[in-house]
Amino acid sequence: MPYDDLRSFLATLDEQGQLLRVTDEVLPEPDVAAAANAVSRMGAAAPALYFDNITGFTSARIAMNVHGSWANHALALGLPKETGTEEQIQEFIRRWDRFPVPPRWRENPPWAQNSLTGSAVDIFQVLPLVRLNDGDGGFYIDKAAVVSRDPDDPENGGKQNVGVYRIQVKGKARLALQPVPMHDIAQHLRKAEERGEDLPVAITIGNDPVISIVAATPMRYDENEYELAGALRGAPAPIATAPLTGLPVPWGSEVVIEGVIEGRKREIEGPFGEFTGHYSGGRRLPVIRVDRISYRTDPVFEHLYLGMPWTEIDYLIAANTCVPLYRQLKADFPEVRAVNAIYTHGLVVIVSTASRYRGFARSVGMRVLSTPHGLGYAATVIVVDADVDPFNLPQVMWALSTKMNPAHDLITISSMPVMELAPQVDTPGVVDKLVIDATSPTHPHGHGNHSSQVRDLPEATQWLARLQKLAAHR
Amino acid sequence: MQGTCPRCAHDIIEVLFTSPVVGVWEVRQCQQCLYCWRTSEPARRTERDAYPEGFRMTSDDITSAPEVPSVPAQRVIP
Numbered sequence: 190m191p192y193d194d195l196r197s198f199l200a201t202l203d204e205q206g207q208l209l210r211v212t213d214e215v216l217p218e219p220d221v222a223a224a225a226n227a228v229s230r231m232g233a234a235a236p237a238l239y240f241d242n243i244t245g246f247t248s249a250r251i252a253m254n255v256h257g258s259w260a261n262h263a264l265a266l267g268l269p270k271e272t273g274t275e276e277q278i279q280e281f282i283r284r285w286d287r288f289p290v291p292p293r294w295r296e297n298p299p300w301a302q303n304s305l306t307g308s309a310v311d312i313f314q315v316l317p318l319v320r321l322n323d324g325d326g327g328f329y330i331d332k333a334a335v336v337s338r339d340p341d342d343p344e345n346g347g348k349q350n351v352g353v354y355r356i357q358v359k360g361k362a363r364l365a366l367q368p369v370p371m372h373d374i375a376q377h378l379r380k381a382e383e384r385g386e387d388l389p390v391a392i393t394i395g396n397d398p399v400i401s402i403v404a405a406t407p408m409r410y411d412e413n414e415y416e417l418a419g420a421l422r423g424a425p426a427p428i429a430t431a432p433l434t435g436l437p438v439p440w441g442s443e444v445v446i447e448g449v450i451e452g453r454k455r456e457i458e459g460p461f462g463e464f465t466g467h468y469s470g471g472r473r474l475p476v477i478r479v480d481r482i483s484y485r486t487d488p489v490f491e492h493l494y495l496g497m498p499w500t501e502i503d504y505l506i507a508a509n510t511c512v513p514l515y516r517q518l519k520a521d522f523p524e525v526r527a528v529n530a531i532y533t534h535g536l537v538v539i540v541s542t543a544s545r546y547r548g549f550a551r552s553v554g555m556r557v558l559s560t561p562h563g564l565g566y567a568a569t570v571i572v573v574d575a576d577v578d579p580f581n582l583p584q585v586m587w588a589l590s591t592k593m594n595p596a597h598d599l600i601t602i603s604s605m606p607v608m609e610l611a612p613q614v615d616t617p618g619v620v621d622k623l624v625i626d627a628t629s630p631t632h633p634h635g636h637g638n639h640s641s642q643v644r645d646l647p648e649a650t651q652w653l654a655r656l657q658k659l660a661a662h663r
Numbered sequence: 664m665q666g667t668c669p670r671c672a673h674d675i676i677e678v679l680f681t682s683p684v685v686g687v688w689e690v691r692q693c694q695q696c697l698y699c700w701r702t703s704e705p706a707r708r709t710e711r712d713a714y715p716e717g718f719r720m721t722s723d724d725i726t727s728a729p730e731v732p733s734v735p736a737q738r739v740i741p
Contacts, residue, residue, distance in 0.1 A: 379735050457696060
């Protein structure tokens with residue numbers, strides 16, 4: 190049964206023992222972020238957090254860590270909470286095969302219950318904003334789905350975008366937004382600015398859990414996020430028309446903020462503790478003027494703590510980063526077996542593949558760098574043999590230990606694009622990239638001695654199942 | 664209101680919001696570097712003397728900050 194709003198998902202998390210209600214009075218800072226920081230250290234079954242007793246507020250409700258564990262991620266997809274990481278990714282791949290599933294328009298969205306317009310707009314009156322990390326420049330909204338259209342092709346639903354971008358609150362009706370140049374909204378903004386126009390946006394907060402997943406998925410520019418949401422949910426995504434901009438927004442959101450990115454304007458923003466586990470510097474970023482806020486009565490502010498991995502964001506952008514890369518590679522190289530891009534949004538990508546001939550693994554690795562997501566993220570690519578599980582890091586380390594010879598197997602490509610947040614660069618936005626070929630050499634290049642590899646015994650698979658069953662019934 | 668920005672030491676500070684429970688805290692903002700803080704936050708975020716050196720910002724830092732993304736040239740729409 191798919192979730193149409195955040196509240197129904199929170200109810201399921203509660204029923205499944207995956208929602209921890211913090212009922213004692215807590216300070217907005219540092220308590221809310223510190224608790225979310227701490228819960229992310231509880232591992233793969235960490236619960237979500239719900240706060241409703243925050244000092245100085247009268248009706249604040251904050252949900253944190255909603256996607257912040259493999260257990261919660263499984264429940265968001267309607268899977269048992271014990272579902273393993275690889276199994277969730279395989280299921281994600283299977284469901285993507287149903288793409289596209291068109292969304293369904295639905296009347297009377299709950300967020301239409303209340304609104305603030307014009308001079309009455311005050312984001313602080315609607316959201317209990319809290320700071321996350323010490324060095325952040327202020328209060329951020331970092332788990333919203335931002336909706337925008339291609340100004341040159343506004344009726345094209347494929348080119349419409351629903352994405353997660355960091356948003357700094359700079360005033361009652363003033364926000365900053367970070368469009369990394371590789372992101373779809375950056376293309377929308379560039380086109381609007383080339384035309385000398387503002388870019389209308391709708392920012393939706395407190396969404397159903399699949400909307401957050403698709404908004405964080407690096408889809409192709411002309412692929413529609415709501416159509417992926419339908420495929421993942423197994424039912425059309427319910428959407429409604431935002432009253433000011435006319436943009437299609439999730440029906441079940443808690444809050445819908447509408448306005449424009451003011452064209453050709455930049456203003457100081459940040460720093461912000463980012464998904465890389467490092468602060469961005471202060472930069473001059475685009476500015477949003479807010480013209481309308483629609484909100485559900487007593488809205489739940491869904492917020493996301495991020496810091497030194499792993500935190501909630503690492504779960505939110507794990508499966509959905511692996512799957513588009515896998516599909517795009519598989520289309521050209523059917524030999525590809527699996528793609529692990531769950532580390533830091535795919536700044537490292539591990540691919541396992543069979544080989545056709547010498548150099549094949551290198552070619553697969555090079556292709557990773559030219560996928561839409563690889564352009565801005567993949568800085569290091571490790572290619573391993575088909576019998577190495579890229580999600581099993583001891584096996585990957587074994588491949589690096591025994592099959593990779595730096596004399597033959599390293600390819601560095603200088604001055605490649607990377608998003609500006611990558612901390613390891615000399616010049617922001619530019620990096621040298623590395624492909625490591627950790628596969629067994631193929632004829633005619635046969636350096637090393639890989640003819641005598643030990644294989645798992647044929648009976649081992651059955652024994653694994655037998656032992657797992659025994660362990661489960663201990 | 665008068666005061667000092669913990670981050671850049673600028674002295675023009677505005678109040679953006681006051682706590683719904685009267686008198687508990689205020690959200691303030693520096694009008695130079697746009698840093699925002701709540702008065703109930705720890706001193707390391709609210710007081711100039713306690714604000715970490717590594718997070719401080721000067722007016723030069725603000726004017727020389729890189730522009731992301733860069734503003735493109737305007738084109739003529741047919």
